[in-house]
Amino acid sequence: MDESVFHRIYEEYHQDVYRFLIYLTKDRMLSEDLLHEVYVRVLKSFGNFQGKSSERTWLFSIARNVAFDHFRRSSVRRKRTDESFDWETEQPADRGLTPEEAAVHGDDMDRLFKVLDDCTEDQRMVLIMRFLQELSIAETAEVLGWTEAKVKTTQHRAVKKARELLEGMDGWGGGGR
């Protein structure tokens, strides 16, 4: 293992990738595990990185795949054990917050996760990439394997969805703080 690569990746990207995984999983312990997997894949394949994309988008692509691999395996495992979970129609939040998930919450985070949970998977990814990770449209397209047009269209719908959800929450809340 090349420790110099680890140290550089850690200094430049660690917290960003960690946050990305938190936004997807809402679970600190799981995010730590998945981040470990990201490092393993990065450190094993860094020599093969050809620079066709930026290092940043390459890392986020790996992180996204690691997370999605985990979700799909988890959903198959849950189906096999007869727990009802349909990845296509349900969102992880449907099963309620575990103590680990609750550990990353505060008021704003609660609202953020509610917004993310009620978006489609595509909308969620765009909100995370564009606003929370502050990637450009081009970078977002590269990470997700989309066209820039699709990023823009999805972003528009995602923001509209977020607005509906936030206005609804505020209406239920009955006032500001």
Add this chain to the structure above:
Amino acid sequence: MSKDKWNDEEIGHWLKSVPKPEDNRSRDDILARLKADPRLRDKQPSRSRKWIPAGVAAAALLAAGILIPSLMDGGGEVSVSDSASESADDAAQTTSESFQSGRSIEQNSAASDEEMSLRSDQSVMEKGLMGAAVYPEAMEGFVPFRIGLVHEATVVPVTFLIPESVVAEDFGSVSPGDAELYNRYASQIDEEALGFDDYHPYQGTVSTDKGGVTLVLSGDHPYDTASASITTFAESVQETFRNEENVLVRDESGAPAEFDQVGALPEIATEPEGVYFAYEKNDGTTVLAPDRRFDPAHAAEAIELMKSRTTDLFEPLIPAEADLIVELPAEGDRMTIRFEEPFDFSRMDDQDAARMIDGIALTAAQYHLRVRLQNAVNPPAGYQLEDVLPLPAGPNGIILSLPG
């Protein structure tokens, strides 16, 4: 912030202003965990104990479901090279020649044990594993030993073919099951030489009785370091003991094994699952591996999923533009896959075409179905599409020649 109406700009600002979670662990702790991960350990020179002493041990390539014709009746000598690409080219060339001579898969498979063993002074093909299905005719004179090898947390089932003479010498008149074969031969496979992780044998003991196979894990086993490592372990066991109904997993006290991430894991079901794709290892060789994230409702859906690309790990075996209709049998075990437009295999690379056919056969075999391909032309050498494809015995075949 709470308000009645939000505009787009305010939503953007709010999203960016949400407090950002921080990873409070120390850098040293993160690094220490990585250093402890066996996948990142610097490769050690191949341990000599993994091989039978020089002069007797060798491995050979099984190409596209057909044994290398030069090992067959009337064939010439085999030139075993160290290069995977060279050996693949050699295999393709000799396969093509045998096809041109009019030999069928069945004829090419016939060979004596004497012709099968390689000369002791031939170099070992360490990277001679090619993605291919092992069909029954190719197993004549061999006992298949299937094992779930591991490459960077991805489990790749490999079918080692051990000469019957060797198995007879090792086991006498007893017909060994999965556990017996595993205990006898797993430790002799040099996984790193084949481009896989050093994973076997499992850290524990494998035994069998009337209840089936039991795996008793040692106290310091490494399968609980993360959720991914448990998944890899379970999938490897699932592939290795396919002929068993399930595998009981115990700790050294005899209680169901406990894993931090999932709790008790008393048993691992071994029913086949997954859709076959091409998987490229770091050494550049391509094998066939099932992607178990999919959970198709039936074989027809499984075949259709072979066109899907959802991750950078697995490469689809069926081109996305191939329109096919899958007909499941009302009874019997024959599934028909018909291409809506004539599918010309000669437009693909030969190896890709062979992998596509093998992958389809292997995916169908997960449902105990054989496949008939219709409206397809120009198959790669050795495949005859007029007939139903035989039910493959396993993927990624390698002949393991051991001292007799």
